Amino acid sequence: MKRSHSRVAHGLVVAAGLLSILIAACVGAARIPLTHAVLTLLHPSASPRWEALVIWRVRLPRALAAYLVGGALAASGGALQALFRNALAEPGVLGVSNGAALGAVLAIFGGLAARSPIAVPAAACLGSVAVTLGLVALTGARRASNSQSLLLAGLALANLAAAGTTLTISFALANYDVGRQVLAWLLGGLDGRTWNHVAMASAPILGGTAVLLGHASSLDAMLMGDVTAAAVGVNPRRVRLHLVLATAAMTGISVAVGGAIGFVGLLVPHVARRMVGAHHAELLPACFFGGGAFLVVADILARTVIAPEELRLGVVTAVIGSPFFLFLVMRTHQAAER
Numbered sequence: 001m002k003r004s005h006s007r008v009a010h011g012l013v014v015a016a017g018l019l020s021i022l023i024a025a026c027v028g029a030a031r032i033p034l035t036h037a038v039l040t041l042l043h044p045s046a047s048p049r050w051e052a053l054v055i056w057r058v059r060l061p062r063a064l065a066a067y068l069v070g071g072a073l074a075a076s077g078g079a080l081q082a083l084f085r086n087a088l089a090e091p092g093v094l095g096v097s098n099g100a101a102l103g104a105v106l107a108i109f110g111g112l113a114a115r116s117p118i119a120v121p122a123a124a125c126l127g128s129v130a131v132t133l134g135l136v137a138l139t140g141a142r143r144a145s146n147s148q149s150l151l152l153a154g155l156a157l158a159n160l161a162a163a164g165t166t167l168t169i170s171f172a173l174a175n176y177d178v179g180r181q182v183l184a185w186l187l188g189g190l191d192g193r194t195w196n197h198v199a200m201a202s203a204p205i206l207g208g209t210a211v212l213l214g215h216a217s218s219l220d221a222m223l224m225g226d227v228t229a230a231a232v233g234v235n236p237r238r239v240r241l242h243l244v245l246a247t248a249a250m251t252g253i254s255v256a257v258g259g260a261i262g263f264v265g266l267l268v269p270h271v272a273r274r275m276v277g278a279h280h281a282e283l284l285p286a287c288f289f290g291g292g293a294f295l296v297v298a299d300i301l302a303r304t305v306i307a308p309e310e311l312r313l314g315v316v317t318a319v320i321g322s323p324f325f326l327f328l329v330m331r332t333h334q335a336a337e338r
Contacts, residue, residue, distance in 0.1 A: 006282050009275040013286055017067060017293035024063035024300050025055045029308055057194075065193040065201060066299045066313075067292035069258040070268075072205040074291020075284050076247040077265025078272065079212045082219040082280060083243055084151055087328060090265035091251040093151065094135060094244065095158030096128045100255035101186060102161045103127025105168045108181050120185065121200060121256040128252025131157050135244065150244065188259035188314025190299055201257045208250035209288055215239055216280035223278075261314045263321025264291055270328070 025037045032040070032051055040047040040055050073091055080089040091097060107113055107123035138153040165186075173179040218239045221229040226236040254261070272286035295313075298320065302311045 006276045010282070010286055010289070013272075013275070013289040013293060017289050017296065020293045020296040020300070021060075021063045021067065024066075024296055025059045027300055027304055028054070028059060030054060061195045061198050062190050062193045062299070063296050064198050065257055066190050066295045068198065068201045068205050069190075069254040069261065070264055070295025070298075071288040071292035072201075072208065072250040072254045073261065073264040074268035074272070074287040074294070075209050075212055076250050077291075078269035078280070078284055078287035079215075079219060079243055079247055080265070081269055082223055083240065085223060086151075087270070088266065088325075089151075090263075091247060091254075092158065092262065092265075094154035094248060094251070095131050095156075095161060096135075096154075096248045096251045097255050097260060098158040098161035098165065099127040099131030100124040100252045101127070101260050102165045102168070103130070104185055104256070104259075105165050105172070105182050108185065109168050109172045109178060113181065118196070118200070121197070121253075124256035125252055127161070128248060128255065131161060132245065132248040132252070135248070136241070150240065184312065185259045186314075187312035188261040188317070189302070189310070189312050190258055191303075191310060193257065197257050201253050204249045204253040208246040209284070211242060211246040212284050213281070215243060216284060219243075219280040220278075259314060261295070261317055263317045263325065264295060266328075267321045267324050268294055270324075 022034070022037060022041075025041065026032045026034055030050075032055065036047060036051055037055060040051050041060075044052045044056060076091040077089070080091065080093060081087060083089070084093070101124070103123040103126050104120045106127075107119045112119035112123065134157055135150070135153050138149075138156075169179070169182055169186075172182045218229065218234045221232050221234045222236060222239065229236050229239075251265075268291040269283070269287050272283055272290050275290075276282045276286045295317070298316045299313055302313045302316045305311055305316075
């Protein structure tokens with residue numbers, strides 16, 4: 001794909017993200033005109049106090065949290081699809097999402113969520129770290145490991161964490177308030193997100209994205225197999241370990257901030273690949289920017305479709321992503337039969 005075309009595509013995706021954040025600042029229970037929103041973002045003191053408070057304390061941090069989470073999930077999905085050489089791979093495939101969900105559910109069930117606003121995100125991060133360490137221990141950080149062993153270990157850990165989550169939910173449902181909190185979190189959502197959540201997510205997500213970009217050329221080589229990659233100077237085991245750790249950190253903090261949100265890491269990389277091509281130096285940034293824009297738009301839909309009530313964000317992404325997933329499965333099945 002021509003470089004000029006790729007630059008135009010990247011520019012469009014970035015512009016879409018900025019526009020979506022601006023729209024998110026305008027839309028809500030109290031609608032703010034676009035010109036007022038722009039003025040408030042540029043000069044908060046020159047706007048009515050209530051508009052500045054709504055945008056800067058409620059809507060902007062929520063929109064930026066959505067952008068970071070969407071970008072992290074999409075970039076992780078783009079990297080994992082190359083790592084596993086599987087078009088259906090996405091961040092949940094390593095079990096990290098399930099581990100984070102288990103940690104968060106345990107924090108809610110144990111009453112920690114009522115004591116501290118960061119208890120659930122912290123517990124989710126610990127859950128993702130635990131699964132990542134288990135993944136490294138099962139596959140072997142120092143001995144030979146391949147994509148198939150990573151996938152099988154990830155599926156085993158995902159099922160184990162899911163079983164723990166289900167068991168915890170079965171106990172939590174005996175308490176209506178606790179059960180409601182658990183189910184709401186598992187359905188995903190960014191309501192109540194603040195600048196603290198944005199600050200907590202920024203470093204792991206941006207740092208992890210930088211690691212992915214640093215291995216972009218290695219990912220291009222690994223698409224042709226480990227033997228070919230090694231022949232051109234790539235160390236598949238080291239690259240695989242770095243990518244697993246980076247995507248695990250990004251996925252874990254995303255689940256910690258936004259709850260369980262699916263399909264972003266599956267859907268966005270395929271769209272980005274059609275826009276900018278398969279070279280990961282161009283694909284991964286497009287995934288990040290596109291994933292951010294997608295989740296901001298999905299969050300706008302979640303809080304406006306049945307306003308003043310909100311849909312859960314995970315439900316919105318599932319409604320959009322499920323048909324796309326079925327399409328990919330059917331296309332993959334048809335290709336295998338040829």
